[in-house]
Amino acid sequence: MYLSSRRSFIKSTAALAGTALAPNLLLSQDKALKQLNVAAVGCGGKGASDISEISSGNRIAFLCDIDKGRAGKMIQRFPDAKYFSDYREMFAAVADQIDVVTISTPDHMHFPIAVEAIKYGKPVMVQKPLCNNLWEARALANYAKEKNILTVMGNQGATMQGTRILREWIEAGMIGEVQEVYYWTNRPIWPQGKGLRFPPQTPVPADLNWDVWQGTVATDRPYSPGIHPFKWRGFWDYGCGALGDIGCHSMNSAFWALDLQGDFVVEASKVSDFDETTAPKRSTIVYQFPAKGKRVPVKVIWQDGVGNPNTDKEFVRPPGLPADLELNEGFGQVFVGTTGVIFINDAYGGGAPMLFRNGTRESPARVEKVYARVVGGPTQELCRAVRGEGPKPVSNFVDHAGPLTEMVLVGNLAVRLGKKIDWNMQAMEARGMPEVKAGLRRAYRAGWEPKLS
Numbered sequence: 001m002y003l004s005s006r007r008s009f010i011k012s013t014a015a016l017a018g019t020a021l022a023p024n025l026l027l028s029q030d031k032a033l034k035q036l037n038v039a040a041v042g043c044g045g046k047g048a049s050d051i052s053e054i055s056s057g058n059r060i061a062f063l064c065d066i067d068k069g070r071a072g073k074m075i076q077r078f079p080d081a082k083y084f085s086d087y088r089e090m091f092a093a094v095a096d097q098i099d100v101v102t103i104s105t106p107d108h109m110h111f112p113i114a115v116e117a118i119k120y121g122k123p124v125m126v127q128k129p130l131c132n133n134l135w136e137a138r139a140l141a142n143y144a145k146e147k148n149i150l151t152v153m154g155n156q157g158a159t160m161q162g163t164r165i166l167r168e169w170i171e172a173g174m175i176g177e178v179q180e181v182y183y184w185t186n187r188p189i190w191p192q193g194k195g196l197r198f199p200p201q202t203p204v205p206a207d208l209n210w211d212v213w214q215g216t217v218a219t220d221r222p223y224s225p226g227i228h229p230f231k232w233r234g235f236w237d238y239g240c241g242a243l244g245d246i247g248c249h250s251m252n253s254a255f256w257a258l259d260l261q262g263d264f265v266v267e268a269s270k271v272s273d274f275d276e277t278t279a280p281k282r283s284t285i286v287y288q289f290p291a292k293g294k295r296v297p298v299k300v301i302w303q304d305g306v307g308n309p310n311t312d313k314e315f316v317r318p319p320g321l322p323a324d325l326e327l328n329e330g331f332g333q334v335f336v337g338t339t340g341v342i343f344i345n346d347a348y349g350g351g352a353p354m355l356f357r358n359g360t361r362e363s364p365a366r367v368e369k370v371y372a373r374v375v376g377g378p379t380q381e382l383c384r385a386v387r388g389e390g391p392k393p394v395s396n397f398v399d400h401a402g403p404l405t406e407m408v409l410v411g412n413l414a415v416r417l418g419k420k421i422d423w424n425m426q427a428m429e430a431r432g433m434p435e436v437k438a439g440l441r442r443a444y445r446a447g448w449e450p451k452l453s
Helices: 002-017 022-033 046-055 072-077 087-097 107-119 134-147 161-171 210-214 241-250 252-257 377-387 397-417 434-439
Strands: 037-041 059-064 082-084 100-103 124-126 151-153 178-185 264-269 283-289 298-304 331-337 341-344 354-357 360-362 421-424
Touching: 037 046, 037 087, 046 059, 046 072, 046 100, 046 377, 059 072, 059 087, 082 087, 087 107, 100 107, 100 377, 107 124, 107 134, 124 377, 134 397, 151 377, 151 397, 161 252, 161 331, 161 341, 178 241, 241 252, 241 283, 241 298, 241 331, 241 397, 252 331, 252 397, 264 397, 283 397, 397 421, 397 434
Parallel strands: 037 059, 037 100, 059 082, 100 124, 124 151, 178 298
Antiparallel strands: 178 331, 264 283, 264 421, 283 298, 331 341, 341 354, 354 360
């Protein structure tokens, strides 16, 4: 790897410098060594914030985006970074100069870009959801494990203090046995639902590489600003609706704190009209997780498309909260236990948890700090692991991000099939439902078929 060659250069240069100069030279070079060379794939929107996060203490060496106009701010901010419009060309040209990769693209391209990074032996951060279909999520986690590559998913709540406090409270028995968890979101805030059609063709801007944006999707659609940027999320081919967008953020807290990895039953209800092109504007999805170890069975209730939870008549308000408590219009999460309720008024665990008993807020007792706090978000968590300064990220593909993404995406299968799914996690199949197999994997465009080698 390039990092190894840099170490070799340092050692050989220090030896030549003589004993008087070697200590100072090694000190300065060690400092430089910790500054990783970053290749950022996806530079607009979330990509820009991921670049800003990882840039602290590191060097943004390469920028890659199919849309040079959208990447413009990052190109101006990091003028020394070399720009590419095709990630394949970037890896082929400069892989030996890359230490770590960030991938902040539409969901359908997470898999092929991450595979390319891992193929070259590069530690990688991939935005959530890890992939937008189940086969890819499992294959990517397995590939990262096979190649022994450090990875992390960009569900930043996994690094936030509130998530760690929540788990510490639960494990300390603050609310007894957790029996139900409620999540809600106002997403989608983009076009979605039955009647949404792919917009008519528009001339492709000169600085936009539409062929690479289309990537793996089998249907070769023409460019339109009604798809890129941002409005792709509502189309099954490119995104995975509100659940795919926010589920890996919100449900991470229960997945981690309650150890929900494994089999479950999931069923969708209150689903608004949708079709094979687009996800619904609204749905309620209920997961049932069996008892595991010392944990009792847990029901997780997900509600998306919620306008305002304080006034929405269709919204199921979590029990145990004061009737006059204002809920966040965008997101929220509530853990209902046998002796109390924990409320977090955001999707991520960024805010401090609140404790309620009998509908009254209480000051929590002091609980021992068990889980280390993460500074700087998932990209910095990954960089510390790459440097050997910290453990592998919590939301790595193998142990956490892959299984969490699969849990979320099976919820979308329940929506699309309109049936209760009894999910066998190990076999990656629905018990007694062979028809589910067809929905696990996408059809690939010629020349974009997966190559895991």
